[in-house]
Amino acid sequence: MPELHQSIAQHYHERTKYDPQTLASKTQRLDWAKQPVPFKEYRIGSAFDLRPYLQANSQTATDSADAKWWQRLSRLLFCSYGLTARMPSMGSGVYLRSAPSAGGLYPAEVYVVSRGTELLPAGLYNYQGRTHSLMQYWENDVWQRLQAACFWHPSLESTQLAIVITAVFYRSAWRYEDRAYRRIFLDTGHLLGNIELAAAMNDYRPHLIGGFVDEAVNDLLYIEPQQEGAIAVLPLADLLDIKQNLPVGRTALPSATETDYPIIPDGELLNYFHRHTQIQSGTTGKLNLPEVKQEKSLEDKYNFPFCLKIPTATTPINWGENLTDLENTMHKRRSTRAYSGDDLTLDELKALLDFTYQPENYIYQNLDRSPDYFDLNLIETFIAVCGVKGLEAGCYYYAPKAQELRQIRFKNFRRELHFLCLGQDLGRDASAVIFHTSDLKSAIAQYGDRVYRYLHMDAGHLGQKLNLAAIQLNLGVSGIGGFFDDQVNEVLGIPTDEAVLYITTLGRPR
Numbered sequence: 222m223p224e225l226h227q228s229i230a231q232h233y234h235e236r237t238k239y240d241p242q243t244l245a246s247k248t249q250r251l252d253w254a255k256q257p258v259p260f261k262e263y264r265i266g267s268a269f270d271l272r273p274y275l276q277a278n279s280q281t282a283t284d285s286a287d288a289k290w291w292q293r294l295s296r297l298l299f300c301s302y303g304l305t306a307r308m309p310s311m312g313s314g315v316y317l318r319s320a321p322s323a324g325g326l327y328p329a330e331v332y333v334v335s336r337g338t339e340l341l342p343a344g345l346y347n348y349q350g351r352t353h354s355l356m357q358y359w360e361n362d363v364w365q366r367l368q369a370a371c372f373w374h375p376s377l378e379s380t381q382l383a384i385v386i387t388a389v390f391y392r393s394a395w396r397y398e399d400r401a402y403r404r405i406f407l408d409t410g411h412l413l414g415n416i417e418l419a420a421a422m423n424d425y426r427p428h429l430i431g432g433f434v435d436e437a438v439n440d441l442l443y444i445e446p447q448q449e450g451a452i453a454v455l456p457l458a459d460l461l462d463i464k465q466n467l468p469v470g471r472t473a474l475p476s477a478t479e480t481d482y483p484i485i486p487d488g489e490l491l492n493y494f495h496r497h498t499q500i501q502s503g504t505t506g507k508l509n510l511p512e513v514k515q516e517k518s519l520e521d522k523y524n525f526p527f528c529l530k531i532p533t534a535t536t537p538i539n540w541g542e543n544l545t546d547l548e549n550t551m552h553k554r555r556s557t558r559a560y561s562g563d564d565l566t567l568d569e570l571k572a573l574l575d576f577t578y579q580p581e582n583y584i585y586q587n588l589d590r591s592p593d594y595f596d597l598n599l600i601e602t603f604i605a606v607c608g609v610k611g612l613e614a615g616c617y618y619y620a621p622k623a624q625e626l627r628q629i630r631f632k633n634f635r636r637e638l639h640f641l642c643l644g645q646d647l648g649r650d651a652s653a654v655i656f657h658t659s660d661l662k663s664a665i666a667q668y669g670d671r672v673y674r675y676l677h678m679d680a681g682h683l684g685q686k687l688n689l690a691a692i693q694l695n696l697g698v699s700g701i702g703g704f705f706d707d708q709v710n711e712v713l714g715i716p717t718d719e720a721v722l723y724i725t726t727l728g729r730p731r
Contacts, residue, residue, distance in 0.1 A: 229498075261389075268357075275295055294341075301319060301331070303319050332348070334346070371432070383456045385454050386451075426457070474671075494673075530625050533570075538576050559647070560730065596675060597679060603618055614632065630713065635649055640708070647699050656709065
């Protein structure tokens with residue numbers, strides 16, 4: 222029987238850990254005949270072609286105010302989740318998108334809900350990445366239903382458009398089985414990072430909503446909940462319309478915490494866990510209004526008087542006029558396949574951390590100075606340094622409020638990192654490896670089992686900003702969602718209560 226003291230989120234996390242003694246026995250051969258297609262198709266609907274509006278300097282894009290409106294929406298969707306390359310694989314093509322995805326499986330689907338504008342009629346639209354178009358598959362107004370499903374979130378009162386992100390579970394589970402749930406939400410976090418930045422480039426402000434009645438949003442989108450589920454809702458405030466310049470609202474709401482659950486067979490754990498982290502219809506009262514948590518103090522954690530402390534304040538990355546460099550970086554971003562083993566510089570590491578964790582420093586570059594996350598107070602950052610000029614090898618805790626690195630272990634961990642990353646050379650040859658972790662028990666106490674979604678989306682969101690900063694600096698970067706969980710804690714010397722969420726490797730590309 223499951224341990225009674227564990228919530229379903231804790232149980233899921235323990236069940237899906239990789240262990241060096243059991244990994245080989247749990248790994249199954251992929252059935253290529255059942256490989257999922259990472260796109261949805263609609264046999265009935267009206268397509269709105271967005272391709273003519275991609276080029277900022279095209280004649281089509283500058284003809285009229287209407288064309289400029291379409292250009293902004295087209296660029297937002299393309300930079301967020303558009304197709305950027307096609308690679309051969311197992312006899313068929315693999316499409317790469319602006320946002321990275323574990324195994325190139327792309328479980329996320331992007332929908333646009335229109336309240337009804339002069340240019341985009343009321344209804345439901347699916348973003349078709351292969352053709353860069355919007356497929357309207359439902360023509361009626363559903364905005365009020367969306368508002369009710371999101372507990373009448375204030376950001377939906379004046380906005381006209383909203384993005385809804387869902388996950389098609391089998392796309393990732395085909396390869397990663399029950400552990401796919403982690404990767405699905407990391408991938409969604411990558412997408413949220415792109416949406417944050419792409420929206421800023423196109424005069425939108427996305428307002429993140431993670432607390433909604435799951436069944437109501439699934440029904441609104443006409444999706445099959447056993448196969449696909451809503452994950453995040455993002456009303457898009459149009460910053461060129463003064464009525465839509467909205468205050469920031471609450472992003473995360475709690476679900477119940479379940480400790481009474483049956484023995485769940487392998488292969489069924491993912492779907493069970495997702496169903497039991499949903500917010501149910503009819504939920505009212507304080508369950509939907511958690512107290513706003515205080516910001517971390519400048520002390521943060523690991524503030525030992527004897528440890529080495531390195532200030533990380535630095536000059537922000539220059540993203541070019543009108544953020545042109547950022548857009549180009551989003552288009553050309555790729556996960557690095559191999560590192561040379563050469564060192565990074567401390568200035569490069571500082572620049573990566575500054576862009577990822579200090580958005581308030583980008584006041585002159587039109588980026589959002591206070592982007593939405595679910596709760597970054599729950600996320601901790603550790604950095605294993607193996608090859609950074611000007612920085613002693615070891616493990617560091619990054620204190621974002623104080624903007625400093627605090628050394629907590631004194632050793633070069635290349636060998637251990639190679640092992641922790643399932644023997645991937647990326648772990649061995651990286652110059653620095655960033656770990657995102659969270660005290661899972663404490664997080665569940667605040668938000669219930671649903672917090673597992675929030676934690677991984679926030680970690681993926683941070684990871685995507687690291688990705689883009691690294692590419693802009695001509696560095697190599699690759700996220701790793703598969704690792705030996707407990708051994709990470711041992712090597713870093715951090716408490717076992719800290720659940721490891723995500724690993725990002727950094728280095729010089731080979």
